[in-house]
Structures are given as C-alpha cells and as structure tokens.
Amino acid sequence: MATEAKIRIFHAGDVHLDTPFSRLDAERGEARRRDLRSTFTGMMLYARMKNCQLVLLPGDLFDDGFATKETVELLCREFENSPDIRFVIAPGNHDPYRPGSVYAAKKFPENVYIFSSPAVSRFEFPELGADVYGWAFTSSFLTEDPLAGFAPEENGRIRLLCAHGDLTSPVSNSCPLSESDFVRGGFTYAALGHIHKSPGIKRVGRTWFGYSGSPEGRSFDECGERGAYYAEIDEEGEVAVSFVPFSRRxxxxxxxxxxxxxxxxxxxxxxxxxxxxxxxxxxxxxxxxxxxxxxxxxxxxxxxxxxxxxxxxxxxxxxxxxxxxxxxxxxxxxxxxxxxxxxxxxxxxxxxxxxxxxxxxxxxxxxxxxxxxxx
Ligand SMILES: [Mn+2]
Structure with a gap:
C-alpha cells in the first residue's frame, strides 16, 4: 500500500509576471499579461486544492525588478488566501533581490520566505520535518556556484532546495550548477528555475531535481504546452512527481x-x-x-x-x-x-x-x- 504523502510541494519557476510581450500588439500584450496573472492564480488554486504545505518559486517570478501594483496586490492576496502554505521565493537573474526591488521594499505576509543572499542559506520548517535551502541573485549575474563546497548540517530533516541556476554550463553567468551538487548536498528534491523549457524532473542518487519551465510561453522560442510540478514526499523520503499543465495559450x-x-x-x-x-x-x-x-x-x-x-x-x-x-x-x-x-x-x-x-x-x-x- 502506498504510504501517505508527508510533504506536498508545488514547484513553479519562471512565471515572469508583467512580461511586456512587445512582439504582440498593445491589446494582445495586455491580454497575455492578464493570462500570466490568471495562470498564477490557477496554480495557487491547485496548490491549495492539493493541500500543499510548500510552494517553491525558484526565481524570475517577475520579468523585471519592476512589477505593477496590480500584480503585487494579486500576489499578496494569493499568499494571504493560503495561510497554510509556506511560500519560498529564490530571486533570479530577472528579479534579483536588491535595494528597492519588490522583494526588499514590499512587506509580504508572514507565510512568505524570500532568500536575500547569494550564499546558501535555509528556512527551517521543523513542523514539516524539512528545511528549504536556497539563495538569491542580488544582481543580473551570479558567476559562482553557491553549492560548491556546501556541507549541510545533519539534523534529521528532509533537505529541499529552491533556487535559480544554470545546469547547462559550468561557465554560466547565471549561477553555474552541477548535478553532483545535489547529491553531495543530500537534497531530496531540488526545485530549480532558469531554463524555460523543462527537460523533465530527473533523479540522481536519492535526489530528484529539475526545472519546471515557464508556465506560459512568452515567444516562439517557447512553444507548446507548459506548466509546473507537483511533488509528494513520503515518510521514507521517496518522491512522486507529476507535471501539471497550466498554460492558457x-x-x-x-x-x-x-x-x-x-x-x-x-x-x-x-x-x-x-x-x-x-x-x-x-x-x-x-x-x-x-x-x-x-x-x-x-x-x-x-x-x-x-x-x-x-x-x-x-x-x-x-x-x-x-x-x-x-x-x-x-x-x-x-x-x-x-x-x-x-x-x-x-x-x-x-x-x-x-x-x-x-x-x-x-x-x-x-x-x-x-x-x-x-x-
Ligand atoms: Mn526566466
């Protein structure tokens, strides 16, 4: 018999709210920005329906350091509407954590946890038996792998990662990462952001890791259906992951x-x-x-x-x-x-x-x- 899920996670990177969609005309561009907001709302509704305890947002939640008032209000409303969910945000290269950014300037509800340093840090959730590790871009570039030399403390809790980074090149300017980082770090699930076309979630050792991709295509470079991942972790640390389509167009x-x-x-x-x-x-x-x-x-x-x-x-x-x-x-x-x-x-x-x-x-x-x- 299947063990009941201990932790339920929703993983959505690269939402890119307020993308200008400048290749579309003004009216359709606005419609697409509305689509993005609705897609976000739809994803949060799904996370509530699944009783997720954690929503991991690994970067590029905004397309730009700038976010419209309407979008920020919508986010806060969603966060407040889900008091049982802990939202963890790891700012990416498009929405770095810097003075004056939405992340630094806005007071988000208490269930929102935002990484603010380019070094690895963690948020502890002892009530879930889990810690979420991660970091923040604090400018458009991050040339060091924050996990190089990372030695996690053994505290018996499940280790999760929510971060923006690039697994495709060791010399990337967008936080070069390697698969071995995840195994060495002993992560159970690594929710990544940065690559917009998800190659799927992979397993290496006991770690599941991958990119959710962007939930809405933003140009002809991002064709096809898109979405996010829902993951369940059971008492034994086994992970079951499924892709959930969300793209409206x-x-x-x-x-x-x-x-x-x-x-x-x-x-x-x-x-x-x-x-x-x-x-x-x-x-x-x-x-x-x-x-x-x-x-x-x-x-x-x-x-x-x-x-x-x-x-x-x-x-x-x-x-x-x-x-x-x-x-x-x-x-x-x-x-x-x-x-x-x-x-x-x-x-x-x-x-x-x-x-x-x-x-x-x-x-x-x-x-x-x-x-x-x-x-
Ligand atoms: Mn992105």
Whole structure:
C-alpha cells in the first residue's frame, strides 16, 4: 500500500509576471499579461486544492525588478488566501533581490520566505520535518556556484532546495550548477528555475531535481504546452512527481505547403484543413509559414485566418512559379513582368525570392485592376 504523502510541494519557476510581450500588439500584450496573472492564480488554486504545505518559486517570478501594483496586490492576496502554505521565493537573474526591488521594499505576509543572499542559506520548517535551502541573485549575474563546497548540517530533516541556476554550463553567468551538487548536498528534491523549457524532473542518487519551465510561453522560442510540478514526499523520503499543465495559450509554429494552388479558395481550403487537423483555435499564438510553388498572383485572406486564432504571424515563403510556363509564354504585360522577375524568382537566396514574389504579386494584382494588399 502506498504510504501517505508527508510533504506536498508545488514547484513553479519562471512565471515572469508583467512580461511586456512587445512582439504582440498593445491589446494582445495586455491580454497575455492578464493570462500570466490568471495562470498564477490557477496554480495557487491547485496548490491549495492539493493541500500543499510548500510552494517553491525558484526565481524570475517577475520579468523585471519592476512589477505593477496590480500584480503585487494579486500576489499578496494569493499568499494571504493560503495561510497554510509556506511560500519560498529564490530571486533570479530577472528579479534579483536588491535595494528597492519588490522583494526588499514590499512587506509580504508572514507565510512568505524570500532568500536575500547569494550564499546558501535555509528556512527551517521543523513542523514539516524539512528545511528549504536556497539563495538569491542580488544582481543580473551570479558567476559562482553557491553549492560548491556546501556541507549541510545533519539534523534529521528532509533537505529541499529552491533556487535559480544554470545546469547547462559550468561557465554560466547565471549561477553555474552541477548535478553532483545535489547529491553531495543530500537534497531530496531540488526545485530549480532558469531554463524555460523543462527537460523533465530527473533523479540522481536519492535526489530528484529539475526545472519546471515557464508556465506560459512568452515567444516562439517557447512553444507548446507548459506548466509546473507537483511533488509528494513520503515518510521514507521517496518522491512522486507529476507535471501539471497550466498554460492558457500556446505558441505554435506550423507550415502549410500550397504547391499547386491556383486560387484563393484552394489555398484557403488547404490552410483551413491544417487548422482543423491541428486544432488551431483561440488559445493558439500561431506562426504560419506558407511554402511551395503556387500560382502567380495568389493571395490568402490573412484577416480571416487571424480571426481563428489568438494571434497570427503569417510568413509567406511561397514561390509564385506554379503554371509559370503559361505566364512565360504570355505576350501581355503580365508575361513581360514574369520574365523580368524570373531570375530573382528562382534565385538561390530565399530573401531575393521572397522580394521577387511580392513584386510579382503586387504587379499582377495591379494589372488586374486591383490594389495590392500591402499598399
Ligand atoms: Mn526566466
């Protein structure tokens, strides 16, 4: 029979509240900042429902030392609403603990524990039989591994770690760490922040460690579903960890091959087929790249596609050379334009091809009596 969990932990790093989302327009940027706050609230609700005794927030809780009043109020409300939870915060490279920072300036409720030194220290929770170790970035850089030479005191309590650091490089400016640090330190669970794409939680010796990743993607470098970790530690010090998805919206990159498409209707049909298959809806921030060889002058209804998703970044890399042979023989101005642009349309350089394709599309639209979309 499974032993009952002794300690229940919620681990959420790199929330990056108040991220500017400057690549989105103002309205969508604001919506994403609201998403981030709601995601945080959703995570805290989950931690309460699971009766977690500890919420570990290992850094970059804020995107910047600056945090809006609204966000700070929301945090304090969440902390106060969960008097049975101990919140441990380890400031990261984006939200270092320094004079004037939110961490130093704001009086947080009593159940909030914030590391303030770049050296290892700990918060003791004898009622849980556990101590949480950690440190704080006090500037954007931390070049020393705080765990190098760390020798923990044996006090019979479970050792946990909540910290921001970089396991990917021994010469990192963002607190270089190594796996052997965790084993030597005898940690049962090391909740890390810094790497936004979680490679999952790993085990080395008796230590479980890993990055939760960021719970919301913030750019096309952070695609796919995201979330946080819930961990249970039993009386024997055994750990059971599970990933919990929380992202409200998902960045996705898709491409659609329009080879052979002659009309806008054909292109739409193909693109909408992709939307359907991939279930691309209002929760998706989409980068869609159109590829292939399609009819010269073909356009797609970008505004209609954009309405189906949260935000659309459309990249047209098609080559308007399908049926080009016909156009090459065309004795009107349309054919002449095609022949002039042909060397560029078939250039090795994708940038040159793209510019020539745009020029051909604009030219053909104008010759048909229309107004090119981009003018
Ligand atoms: Mn971060």
């Amino acid at each position: 998902i960045y996705r990159k898709e491409s659609c091959d329009l080879t052979g498409c002659r009309t806008e209707a054909e292109a739409s049909h193909r693109i909408l087929g992709l939307f359907e298959r991939e279930k691309l809806g209002k929760n998706v921030i989409l980068r869609l790249t159109l590829t292939g060889s399609c009819a010269p002058g073909l356009t797609v209804r970008e505004d209609e596609l954009a309405e189906r998703v949260f935000s659309l970044d459309l990249r047209d890399e098609t080559s308007p050379t399908f049926d080009g042979a016909l156009l090459e023989q065309d004795l009107t101005l349309r054919g002449a334009l095609y022949r002039i642009l042909l060397p560029e349309l078939t250039s090795e350089d994708p940038e040159v091809r793209r510019t020539a394709a745009d020029a051909l599309r604009c030219g053909l639209t104008a010759l048909d009596g229309g107004v090119p979309a981009d003018l």
